[in-house]
Amino acid sequence: MQMQVVGLTTPQEVYVASKDRKFRINELLVLEDLYQGNLIGEVVESNSYNRFIPLSIGSSIHDADVLESLKHLGYSISEDEINIAKVKLITEASFPVVTGSSVRLPAFDEVRGHLLKGVREDGLLLGEIKNTEETAATMEDDLKGLCEMFSGGKLYKTKNVPFFLDLRSFQQYPHIGVFGGSGSGKSFGLRVIMEEIMKHGFPALMLDPHYEMEFSESQESSEEKRDFKDNFRKFQIGEHIGVEFLNLSRGDLLALLSAVSPLTEAMSSAIESLHLRGDTYLSFSNRLELLSEALEMGRLRIEQALKQDMEPMEREKHVKMRQLLEEYQNIPLPSVQGIAWRLRRLHNSGLFSHDIKPVKEAMMQGKLAVIQGPIWLLQVFSTYLLSNIYRKRRDYKDGELKGEASGDYFPPFIIATDEAHNFAPKGRDAATKGIITEIAQEGRKYGVFLILATQRPTLLDETVTAQLNTKIIFRTVRASDIGTISEETDIKAEEARRLPYLPSGDAFVSSPLFGRTVAIRVRFPHTRSPHTQNPLDEIQLHRENSEDKLLEAIKPHLPIYAASFARAVEEINRQAGANYEVRTLKAALDTLVENGKLTRKASPLGDIYQMADIY
Template identity: 70%
Template sequence: MQVVGLTTPQEIFVASKERKFRINEILVIDDPYQGPLIGEVVEANSYNRFIPLSINHDFIDARVLESLERLGYSISEDEINIARVKLMTEASFPVTTGAKAHLPEFSEVRDFLVRSDAEGGLALGEIKNTEETASTMDENLKGLFYVYSRGERYRTRNVPFLLDLKSFQQYPHIGIFGGSGSGKSYGLRVIMEELMMKGIPSIILDPHYEMDFSAMEEGLEGAPDFRGAFRKFQIGEDIGVEFLALGKRDLLDLLSAVKPLTEAMSSAVEILHRRGDTFISFSSRLELLAEALELGRIRIEKMLQQDLEPAEREKYKKMKELIEEYPNIPLVSVQGIAWRLRRLHASGIFNYDIKPVKEALLSGKLAVIQGPIWLLQVFSTYLLSNLYRARRDYKDGELRGQNTADYFPPFVIATDEAHNFAPKGRDAASKGVITEIAQEGRKYGVFLVLATQRPTLLDETVTAQLNTKIIFRTVRGHDIATITEETDIGAEEARRLPYLPSGDAFVSSPLFGRTVAIRVRYPYTRSPHTLNPFDELKRYRVSAEEKLFGLLEPHLPVYDTNLLQVLQAINTDAPELKLEVKTLKESLDNLVKSGRLKKTETPFGAMYHS
């Protein structure tokens, strides 16, 4: 392998007759004047002697052709492999043409490829096309995990990609971008597994109900068991908001997360909410005030002049007091607040508190928060604000030398569909706290892992703070433009983004100083959504057929003349089926088609028998 053509301090061409080049592989250039230079292949081509070499002028120009001929290459006869190589560190002056190049041993490029050891880093996957280099690396870095490629699962044979945990202090947040089916969710799952293996307290907001880590993949030797490393919480069933602990700001955030509040509504909440309010006291005040405003003071006073039951009189007295205390609050504002509050209460959010989540974090576990997207938006506003405040109060007290706050650990916040929690160009209740953590969380040891299919829709302030970005296959032009603006991905990588295989990704991180092409490792756990929907349909039909056959078997043979009698017996044994004569007849014919039953025509109609 030799350097050919015109060179620059940043980029060169390398040619070989014996070896084909691969995108993203590492080469060492033995420059006689500057010493070893490390470069990465960003474009590779092979030319056969039966195809003229000069047809691709955008890649190979006349100077490269001339250089090849002078170095002894026969352009008309040889197959020539040519790579465009970008130097990882700019050379002092242009590389010498004719300089030899070779595949590096691990010791030559260790500092460029590995910035951590297996114990101190998150093993997210393998660096692509580094097999030759990996063969000479330390034994404790070999075969750390499994990868899945081209239908085969095997121990990694490449250099592992390790994301140094200690680097989070300097480069704190991670963004995961990729379209549907790109491997983005698997990448997020792998990061969560690695955090659990390291005992890092973490939270993940799970709108798709897929972050369950109890089902282990089979055949993975040495796979860790995560069943005791995470806890799963359903909003309104396991965790919620303690209304008594809500301040005015918290309550405003919760109500506006259901539907944005008008200025009049916000003012009304601040006036009506009192310290020490329970849900019952606050909602009762709202309902009574709404009824009082609807009736008006004159009608209330007339009612009080009548002969009323004590409970009724007490009610109207309270209504009169409220309308006198809050005469300027519009009825429509009170009704709007009451409707939002009723919707929150119907979700069960006020029946629990966040104590179990805090306990999980204090135990170094992952807390999986599940619920519909709208409820997650509502709840995460309260949850993240509360947890971030607990961590910040502890650290601020420690720095002031006043340990008044209880210890609360550093933690990681992760979510899929991140553009719903911090959207660009519009308000969302959770946007404020996520933006604050993105800008200041590093100081307090609170970090973000945000995954989204649409980086263009994610708030720009948040996107700018995601120091490490993992980019899977992305097709939309606007999203690719956003990615190229926010990362150091070059034109070559951007052109490849729409065609990346599922599970392949580019990692842009200031820790490495360049874009690294990786393949995400095979997860140790299985998502509940891995079953193909058509396999699911087939399985359901088989199960339904088995159930129906079991119900029919005691009544065989079945005749057209006694269908109604058989139908009544089946509906008595299995009322959930709610069969009718027509559907029973169709089911019998389907059992004949599948070979479970036989059908014989008789003078009295069809007979179904085994």
């Protein structure tokens, strides 16, 4: 299998030709330069030609230097099939590569440093490096077949070099961005990352607006059964966790209320005055309601009311209103009403019914804590939660650096979220934006790291995007998003052009750890999302279950005569807990007839419905 360097070369890139072998994008080759020794290059463009297609058309690869070089090396331009690859050197050469140099496939040990980083035991096994089968054949046996892959409707053991993301490198290159459009495999990629983090027992927090980060159900088709039930805990805001109002500082309360809807300056000022140390939800909300009523009544009407005869409790209320009016007379009524509305919305969501203690306990145990809720409530709650646990970790590390013994240990942790552009949007404020930006910029020194996934990297805050050292990029179609990715990564122009056409599950990984963009395919997850059922299957299953349930309910009443439909409906509804009418029951029975479960016979008194013979 002869492969040679052809055409005009530079210290950065060359063209390689072969009669026998077709080149694959992203595969590594060894260029045997007589003067510089062996050089490693990556295929970034691949073409194949034969005598039926003129070489003078198409890409810039077909220049006169390449053609002339091919002729001198013995290629028959008019007869041979010629395969040509554009190869970029991973490390720039000292001077241009010699034309005619031999090219071969590398053994694994020759490119180990370009494919594997760190120690396998400290790595997150995300999948395989594409187009490395030949190189993988020379690996050690303990690196072969480490994960399952899914492609073309088939599940198989990988034959490529495994791709590990070194967990220890987070200290030097923190934070991961996961970008990709709908159906690109982004959510599966995020699931795989979280599974790997759980394998290492690294404390993590996952904000899950889609209610899909469930890790208790294994993939039925997988041979690698992994049980993560003991590695994660799932919490729903307002049902399992919340905010203990008594422990809220004024800053926390301001952040929570502004997360519901932005606060005016007058509202912020009012909260500063109205919120007192030791306030419970009840005491604070009562103060707001009384002050609102007092401002509506006005001093004169309150004084007039106090001169009248009234119940002791009512008098006490009016006295309290007069006191509040004297103390807070400069606070405008709309501000008090705005604060009260925001507070009621938080209370109605169940936010003040619980605390965050279960989340902290799960993280202290090295588990993944999955926080679920609607996006607006996640924004509200995570503002408080992230600030609280980050402050706890930061205080511990600062105390340790100052030599102050502290018993309040809190471990390093990872924060992950989908729809990250909602939590740190570009060009507008969001309640969580401040804390996420702070962690993005300073979290590394405290051992706090981010994994942010989004379909729209263009909408993610630029300061945050710039801090995402490792970016995993799935299929992306929008030109604006591709432009953002090109600016923020070392992705090459050829790879950027391929982004709209990447198969689901394929991705480019741009990381300073590798010094280049690596093409990978994400492994098959060990667990499955609760949302994987096809909507068509769901409809069919629901229809079948409904029919079976109806059949069981009407069996005691068969045969059903048209004349006795009204009585049959009444009995079926009472016994089966259904809510049929004569019209809807007849339609349902006709459907059962069409499906062969009942028969319908005409009679002088109307139709008669009976059980089909097969039943």
